[in-house]
Amino acid sequence: MSGLDLVIAGGTVVTAADTYAADIGIRDGRIAQIGHNLSGADRIDATGLLVLPGGIDAHVHLDQPTSDGTTMADDFASGTRSAAAGGNTTVLPFALQIRGQSLRACVEDYHRKAQGNCHTDVSFHLIVSDPTPQVLGQELPALVRDGYTSFKVFMTYDDLVLNDAQILDVFEVARRERALVMVHAEGHDAIRHLTRRLEAEGRTAPYYHGQAHAQIAEREATHRAISHAQLIDVPVVIVHVSGRDPMEQIQWARARGLKVHAETCPQYITLTADDLRGLDMDFDGARYVCSPPPRDADSQAAIWQGLRDGTFDIFSSDHCPFRIDATGKDTPRARSSFKYVPNGIPGVETRLPILFSEGVSKGRISLQRFVALTSTNPARLYGLYPQKGSIAIGADADLTLWDPTLTRQIRQADLNHGCDYTPYEGLQITGWPVRTLLRGQTIAQDGRPCGDPQGAHLARGTSEAFAP
Numbered sequence: 141m142s143g144l145d146l147v148i149a150g151g152t153v154v155t156a157a158d159t160y161a162a163d164i165g166i167r168d169g170r171i172a173q174i175g176h177n178l179s180g181a182d183r184i185d186a187t188g189l190l191v192l193p194g195g196i197d198a199h200v201h202l203d204q205p206t207s208d209g210t211t212m213a214d215d216f217a218s219g220t221r222s223a224a225a226g227g228n229t230t231v232l233p234f235a236l237q238i239r240g241q242s243l244r245a246c247v248e249d250y251h252r253k254a255q256g257n258c259h260t261d262v263s264f265h266l267i268v269s270d271p272t273p274q275v276l277g278q279e280l281p282a283l284v285r286d287g288y289t290s291f292k293v294f295m296t297y298d299d300l301v302l303n304d305a306q307i308l309d310v311f312e313v314a315r316r317e318r319a320l321v322m323v324h325a326e327g328h329d330a331i332r333h334l335t336r337r338l339e340a341e342g343r344t345a346p347y348y349h350g351q352a353h354a355q356i357a358e359r360e361a362t363h364r365a366i367s368h369a370q371l372i373d374v375p376v377v378i379v380h381v382s383g384r385d386p387m388e389q390i391q392w393a394r395a396r397g398l399k400v401h402a403e404t405c406p407q408y409i410t411l412t413a414d415d416l417r418g419l420d421m422d423f424d425g426a427r428y429v430c431s432p433p434p435r436d437a438d439s440q441a442a443i444w445q446g447l448r449d450g451t452f453d454i455f456s457s458d459h460c461p462f463r464i465d466a467t468g469k470d471t472p473r474a475r476s477s478f479k480y481v482p483n484g485i486p487g488v489e490t491r492l493p494i495l496f497s498e499g500v501s502k503g504r505i506s507l508q509r510f511v512a513l514t515s516t517n518p519a520r521l522y523g524l525y526p527q528k529g530s531i532a533i534g535a536d537a538d539l540t541l542w543d544p545t546l547t548r549q550i551r552q553a554d555l556n557h558g559c560d561y562t563p564y565e566g567l568q569i570t571g572w573p574v575r576t577l578l579r580g581q582t583i584a585q586d587g588r589p590c591g592d593p594q595g596a597h598l599a600r601g602t603s604e605a606f607a608p
């Protein structure tokens with residue numbers, strides 16, 4: 141008697157290193173055996189399917205307040221249901237500190253929002269918007285020790301931006317506590333300058349968001365963040381890299397042996413600045429307003445090269461959903477200027493299918509690279525490996541069964557998020573998740589979430605970015 145609770149039988153196991161035929165035996169929510177002809181109390185036939193480590197989306201925004209009071213389209217329930225349907229078993233949302241707020245109180249607030257509502261596992265990154273002596277000296281060190289081992293800083297947005305001195309202070313704490321800093325690298329003053337100029341010229345349609353958030357401003361901020369990290373000698377992750385110019389800064393840093401990691405997202409391989417034109421330079425372009433904005437075909441080609449050659453460690457959705465109706469993006473203020481359009485687009489459910497279809501199915505990246513970018517590397521970078529991101533004895537039985545031949549379009553009508561549109565409507569996809577298991581329990585099947593929320597919050601260890 142094997143004592144296995146469940147066997148995933150007859151599938152093709154894919155990890156970041158290998159592809160091989162095997163059964164996977166699960167006991168008490170963990171992988172207990174990998175072999176052939178396994179038997180257990182229950183069985184799932186995975187013939188013809190790939191068996192992948194569950195997707196880990198390391199960059200999602202759920203139930204975050206905004207400065208103008210706009211409500212995000214997903215809370216923890218709907219966002220993690222959508223994530224599960226899209227083949228994910230863990231997501232890393234943000235706990236956003238409002239200026240004046242204690243970071244500890246902020247974290248407790250997000251735990252209240254998440255508690256009992258999560259269909260995938262979750263683990264919070266902290267957003268540090270107010271690095272007071274109390275935050276730097278007491279709260280951050282204590283929170284890192286409690287397993288919140290990553291935080292994000294912003295180089296733009298009036299209510300979030302840190303100046304260079306503050307960024308250096310946060311980097312110092314990160315180095316001391318061995319926490320990983322994620323940087324939103326766009327130059328605030330350059331964006332403000334361009335915004336003022338465009339508005340003065342009457343160029344206020346959503347399209348001009350893409351002009352105001354120029355790639356030069358992203359390149360400059362990326363270089364500045366890298367230089368600050370070099371001064372302090374701390375690893376960083378440049379998140380949501382949109383194009384060739386900032387990517388070249390990351391390659392420049394890597395060539396000098398600096399510990400600079402990088403993330404890119406679906407919008408930068410599928411959308412361009414032209415999408416922000418909408419139908420005829422109209423408000424429809426607001427569907428694609430995110431920061432940094434999508435660039436051009438040359439940048440898309442550069443990003444693909446970076447996904448192939450290892451410049452990018454991780455591929456995340458930057459899911460940041462606002463409805464396109466009057467409760468989200470379409471307000472009188474937003475129609476008066478692009479600068480009031482909430483920045484962000486949905487994508488947690490479509491991240492894996494897009495990279496699989498555009499990458500693996502079209503022969504641009506290997507299956508191993510797909511798994512590395514979407515599961516194994518996020519686990520390594522954010523202190524979850526090998527409990528997550530691997531198919532190995534003892535790891536959590538977080539698995540995604542994938543049909544590499546299933547072909548259908550992305551359609552809003554089929555998605556489970558709280559948003560009322562997808563920026564990827566009509567995109568033809570070959571390769572979809574057909575079943576998602578969290579610790580051996582099915583949490584989604586054939587594009588629909590199932591079961592009660594059983595996701596947990598994960599305390600994380602130190603990032604492998606600190607490995608010698």
Ligand code: DUC
Nearest residue numbers: 324431458460483484
């Ligand atoms: N930064 C993000 O990380 N997500 C959405 C908007 C933004 O500016």
Ligand code: ZN
Nearest residue numbers: 324379380431
């Ligand atoms: Zn950002």
Ligand code: ZN
Nearest residue numbers: 199201458460
């Ligand atoms: Zn984001």
